[in-house]
Amino acid sequence: MGASDWEGHLHAAGALALYAHVPFCRSKCAYCDFSSLSTRADDPLVTAYAASLARMIGQAADAGLLEGCRTGYLGGGTPTLMGPAVGALLSRMAPHCPRELSCEANPDSLDAPTLAAIASSGATRVSVGVQSTSDEELAALGRIHTSAQATDALARAVAAGLDVSCDLMCAIPRQGEGSWRRSLDDVLSAGVCHVSVYPLQIEEGTAFGRRYADGDPAFNSEDVQAARMREAERALTEAGLLRYEVASYARPGRSCAHNRAYWTGLPYLGLGTGAAGMLTAEGYARLRAVAPQLPPAPEGAARARLTVTSGRREVAAAAGLCDLDFDLEFLTAPQAAAEDLMLGMRLTEGVGEALLAHARSVLGEGAVDDALEEAAAESLVRATPAGGAAPTERGWLLGNELFGLMWGLAPGTVASASARGRGA
Numbered sequence: 001m002g003a004s005d006w007e008g009h010l011h012a013a014g015a016l017a018l019y020a021h022v023p024f025c026r027s028k029c030a031y032c033d034f035s036s037l038s039t040r041a042d043d044p045l046v047t048a049y050a051a052s053l054a055r056m057i058g059q060a061a062d063a064g065l066l067e068g069c070r071t072g073y074l075g076g077g078t079p080t081l082m083g084p085a086v087g088a089l090l091s092r093m094a095p096h097c098p099r100e101l102s103c104e105a106n107p108d109s110l111d112a113p114t115l116a117a118i119a120s121s122g123a124t125r126v127s128v129g130v131q132s133t134s135d136e137e138l139a140a141l142g143r144i145h146t147s148a149q150a151t152d153a154l155a156r157a158v159a160a161g162l163d164v165s166c167d168l169m170c171a172i173p174r175q176g177e178g179s180w181r182r183s184l185d186d187v188l189s190a191g192v193c194h195v196s197v198y199p200l201q202i203e204e205g206t207a208f209g210r211r212y213a214d215g216d217p218a219f220n221s222e223d224v225q226a227a228r229m230r231e232a233e234r235a236l237t238e239a240g241l242l243r244y245e246v247a248s249y250a251r252p253g254r255s256c257a258h259n260r261a262y263w264t265g266l267p268y269l270g271l272g273t274g275a276a277g278m279l280t281a282e283g284y285a286r287l288r289a290v291a292p293q294l295p296p297a298p299e300g301a302a303r304a305r306l307t308v309t310s311g312r313r314e315v316a317a318a319a320g321l322c323d324l325d326f327d328l329e330f331l332t333a334p335q336a337a338a339e340d341l342m343l344g345m346r347l348t349e350g351v352g353e354a355l356l357a358h359a360r361s362v363l364g365e366g367a368v369d370d371a372l373e374e375a376a377a378e379s380l381v382r383a384t385p386a387g388g389a390a391p392t393e394r395g396w397l398l399g400n401e402l403f404g405l406m407w408g409l410a411p412g413t414v415a416s417a418s419a420r421g422r423g424a
């Protein structure tokens, strides 16, 4: 495979993946810095917001932006807060997501009618925020569901015929080796085919950020994080799930195609408050045709990164894409190649020969090979038999170093801009 094999999707005229964000939850978890607001399920703002998202998806489709789209993800927040009405929004996405459509769910709101609405909407997959199966740990995290609710929700989703994934969190208050192992065993017993595991990140501006402002607590130390991640790898691979990304494990053939799009340089459209998107220069030009508030891409831009900065009320009140506010970043072809190398290092398979050939052609052979040699000398990457490069376990443990080396290949500074919608 040569550089041109990789270059093909760098010029896709639209999005190959679709993300829609529902920024509402029943209550705020103590560690959460995601875009979400706690509210009631029957808040009219939630209904108006969902209707607006559906309108914008239709508008993007009419503009030809979703012609090659294969996968979708309805995330949050808590999409299942909407109850069975979430099915209507998923049905709007489904025709554009023939390969895979996921819905994020919380155990407390994945009741029988909501699950039935998801299963009949065209969605193929649910991703359930379990985090732990210890009631003590769940309470410490500020989660509003119990362990029994979580394992019951997983088992019912499996029985409904959906691919079921769950998130688990390690290095959290009150967690010990034994309870971590039990959480892993409990979700495996419920029949999930995909598990994502994350160490708790204590972020500023959250309840945990304030509580632990005086220093890193022992339960969250780097050593504890590394030990828990190692235990997860042991337990999950022993149960037949393969680690395909630094935080993701799946039964063979059940990795998340949508998340893979983020790590393999495929363009995606993100809609809703706080949603991120990435488009080629061609895709960006197509979006501008229906969102004229977007500035022209600067000379030499190969990729646009977009974040919707409109609040929930603005999105709910928007007539269409032309009313949205965005923050923008424009990457040149060399910067985009460095970004693809960085993101590819999240995957077990690493970066393939075609991406390396493309990166060498735009970043210079010497620069790419020097960075890879430096990473290999530090045991952060290894060469693959197929002519690519893949991260080592140490490369993942020292992720910032490895990802920094790859992104460090990007020349110049990334151009940025913002755009205010018609309604602003």
Ligand code: SF4
Pocket: 024, 025, 027, 028, 029, 032, 033, 034, 036, 076, 077, 078, 106, 129
């Ligand atoms: S359910 Fe998820 S998005 Fe909502 S507050 Fe908790 S962690 Fe944040």
